[in-house]
Amino acid sequence: MMTGEPFDIEIGQAILAGSELGEGLPVVFLHAGVADSRMWASQMQAVAAAGWHAITYDRRGFGETESPDEPFSHLDDLEALLDALDIHAAVLVGCSLGGGLALDFALRHPGRIIGLVLLGTSVTGAPWSTSDMEAAVEAAEEDAYERGDLDMLNKVQAHQWLDGPRAQSGRVGGAVRELFLDMNGIALRKPELTQGEPAPEVWSRVGEVAAPTLLLVGDEDFGALIERHDHLSEEMPNAFAAVLEGVAHLPSIERPDLVNTLLLQFLDAIEGGGSPELD
Structure with missing residues (x-):
């Protein structure tokens, strides 16, 4: 069940399922690769209540969206969705693979970005290394995948991404x-x-993203993602960064109160043309 008013958008032979709530400047929420648009339910409510237009959708391969196996691009889908909703520019809020999509879009269409909020973000081409404890969880994931045991794979991925690989x-x-x-x-x-x-x-191009950017990562997330967070905070010229204590890869559902507070502070600063004062 989605938060807000549902909508469907046809792109190619796919039907993207989304929802929107509120009025004002648009904030588009892009979900992680182990979730769907429901991970943003609390943020959608908070942003709409604060006077923004909250939008989210399930990408192909997730949630209620239906898509045949046809050639497609998540980047083109996002552009088509914004065009269909008559949105020229927006704040993009992305977690994990959703954050990677937000970065891709910001580099291709910088004029359509008001700001970015990236949580434990993917970055195509970023380095990846794991500790022994993290590698053990990855090995369990690979074993479940190779055996085709989707229930076990789901449980292992819950450990990886919801609990945190060292937790x-x-x-x-x-x-x-x-x-x-x-x-x-x-x-x-x-x-x-x-x-x-x-x-x-x-x-190699993250320094080109000039839009105001809020970077968040949980300290229970993979070490490589925490290192990536630190690198982005140094390379992106208008980045503001915070590490969330006791939280893993999906802070929007684990600590919605904390994420909502930081998100609304960032949006207020963007609207007022100032710099966020992160608590």
């Missing part, structure tokens, strides 16, 4: 864990899309 499995429970397992379970069972256009290399 105790099951650290995050209750409704938040149930939501993760449902969102990721749907994605794992979607028909494979084999014709997606590869994302462009971005790691």
Whole structure:
């Protein structure tokens, strides 16, 4: 179930499922690769209540969006969606793969970006290394994948991304864990899309992104993502960075109160033309 007023947009033979809430300057939420648009429910409500137009959608291969195995580009889909909604420029809020898409879009269409909020973001071409403890969880993921055990794969990925790879499995429970397992379970069972256009290399170009950017990462996330966060905070000319204590890869559902506070401070600063004062 989505937050807000649902909409469908046809792109190629796909039907992208989205929702919107509120009025004002647009804020577009781009979900992680182990989730769908429901990971932003709390942020959608908070942003709309503060006088912004909140928009989110399920990308191909996720949630309620339906897509055949046809040639496509997530970047082109995002552009087509903004055009269909008559949005010229927006704040893009992306987590993980959604953050990577936001960066790709900012480099291709800098004039359409009001600001960026990137949580534990992907960056195509970024280095990746793991500690022994993190590598053990990755090995369990690979084993479940090779055996085709989607239920076990979902549980292992919940440990990786919701609890954090160095944390105790099951650290995050209750409704938040149930939501993760449902969102990721749907994605794992979607028909494979084999014709997606590869994302462009971005790691060497992050310094070109001039838009005001809020960088967030949880200290329970993969070490490589924390190192990436530090690198981006140094390379991006208008970046403001915060490390979230006791949170892993999906802070929007684990600590929505904290994310909402930082997000609204950033949006207020953008609207007022000032610099965010992060608590």
